[in-house]
Amino acid sequence: MIDARGLSCPMPVVMVQKAVQADAPATLEVLLDNPCSVENVTRFAANSGYSVETHPADNDEYRLVLTKQ
Amino acid sequence: MEQEPNIKLTKLAHCAGCGAKVGAGVLAQLLGDIRTHRDPNLLVGFDKSDDASVYKVSDELALVQTVDFFPPIADDPYLFGQIAATNALSDVYAMGGEPKLALNLLCIPESMPKEAVHDLLRGGYDKVYEAGAIITGGHSILDEEPKYGLAVTGFVHPDRVLTNAGARPGDVLLFTKPLGIGVLTTAAKADLCPPEVLQQAYTLMTTLNKAARDCMVRYEVHACTDVTGFGFLGHAYEMAQGSGVALEIDTSAVDILPAALEFAKMGLLPEGMYRNRHYAEGAVDPGAVPLAVQDVLYDPQTAGGLLMAVAPGDADALYRDLQGAVPSAQWVGAVLPETEGGKRIILR
Numbered sequence A: 001m002i003d004a005r006g007l008s009c010p011m012p013v014v015m016v017q018k019a020v021q022a023d024a025p026a027t028l029e030v031l032l033d034n035p036c037s038v039e040n041v042t043r044f045a046a047n048s049g050y051s052v053e054t055h056p057a058d059n060d061e062y063r064l065v066l067t068k069q
Numbered sequence B: 001m002e003q004e005p006n007i008k009l010t011k012l013a014h015c016a017g018c019g020a021k022v023g024a025g026v027l028a029q030l031l032g033d034i035r036t037h038r039d040p041n042l043l044v045g046f047d048k049s050d051d052a053s054v055y056k057v058s059d060e061l062a063l064v065q066t067v068d069f070f071p072p073i074a075d076d077p078y079l080f081g082q083i084a085a086t087n088a089l090s091d092v093y094a095m096g097g098e099p100k101l102a103l104n105l106l107c108i109p110e111s112m113p114k115e116a117v118h119d120l121l122r123g124g125y126d127k128v129y130e131a132g133a134i135i136t137g138g139h140s141i142l143d144e145e146p147k148y149g150l151a152v153t154g155f156v157h158p159d160r161v162l163t164n165a166g167a168r169p170g171d172v173l174l175f176t177k178p179l180g181i182g183v184l185t186t187a188a189k190a191d192l193c194p195p196e197v198l199q200q201a202y203t204l205m206t207t208l209n210k211a212a213r214d215c216m217v218r219y220e221v222h223a224c225t226d227v228t229g230f231g232f233l234g235h236a237y238e239m240a241q242g243s244g245v246a247l248e249i250d251t252s253a254v255d256i257l258p259a260a261l262e263f264a265k266m267g268l269l270p271e272g273m274y275r276n277r278h279y280a281e282g283a284v285d286p287g288a289v290p291l292a293v294q295d296v297l298y299d300p301q302t303a304g305g306l307l308m309a310v311a312p313g314d315a316d317a318l319y320r321d322l323q324g325a326v327p328s329a330q331w332v333g334a335v336l337p338e339t340e341g342g343k344r345i346i347l348r
Helices: A011-023 A035-046 B024-031 B077-094 B114-130 B181-189 B195-205 B210-216 B231-243 B258-265 B271-283 B291-298 B312-325
Strands: A027-032 A050-056 A062-068 B042-044 B053-056 B062-070 B098-108 B134-142 B147-156 B172-175 B221-226 B245-249 B306-310 B330-337 B345-347
Touching (some): A035 B258, A035 B271, B062 B098, B077 B114, B077 B210, B077 B221, B098 B114, B172 B312, B181 B271, B231 B245, B231 B271, B231 B306, B258 B291, B306 B312
Antiparallel strands (some): A050 A062
């Protein structure tokens, strides 16, 4: 799991990118706290062969689940 | 607290360059209820969301006034100074004017090394001199985050003012710089942008719009705006709305920095891109244009190019002239009549 809460763009998407490049996990859970990062991670996932489920939580936080296609 | 002599300026900034601009929609709300005074000599003011205000002094002379400042978009202070000045001067060029006087606006942390502040200001002075204008003073305050820019005054003939509201159906749209600067500086924040690519963005951001303006004023141009914080589509939308027209953009003709397109696909997009998209996308028909291309069209630019609406009879000649004067002149589309309930911007 990647917890990128508290980090501003582009650091969250860079963390996700590094995790995917390191060992191409079948699923990856990502915690975010701003809409820009949600959109950026979603774009990265779509271009890297992952589907994304976005679960908005309280306090403007989001849990994303990336699944390898 | 003492800082390292070779400080990384961008690490002190929350938000880089024109990406730090308050969103266009938010700005309209903030100004919403404020009463503005009318003056018959005020040729361009708040009402059209233009690049600068223009005040008629006589039948021969109008003053063009603008101010622009932002947090560091480059680590090198001299470079940041040059970029901030190039960007501030651009609003005068976008009105068809010539900059003459400038005042520094400087915010600096107390701990910032004196040499760095000196280099920053030297960058500003050098660009202003290159523009043929002079810096006559300024104001500095202490602030945790550095910021720099200038208030610039220029002159224009009152009959030759180029607003963003004069585009007419049938006009040709020309544009003068490649897009993708905001994406590249975002990638640079994560140390992902190769130095030679970043250097390309720096060169663009320190290229004055003077040569483009000097070509433009010799032809029948109906409208002009410089593409900065609201991105190509945000500024195009303002032009379309202000002029009461629609703009058709041939996206294959728009010069997009190749690396910016790759970074856009990787999700390395600045927050300002999403603000711009939110502001304008309701008025944009994206057609079948790929998402990454659209994203770069919404990318906030710093010291971006001039977007001109040119009379069709003059378009070929101006385009040829521009190609000789600025390296990346592009013929990007055409102005269409507005349609009832239709979109303001049509992407092809």
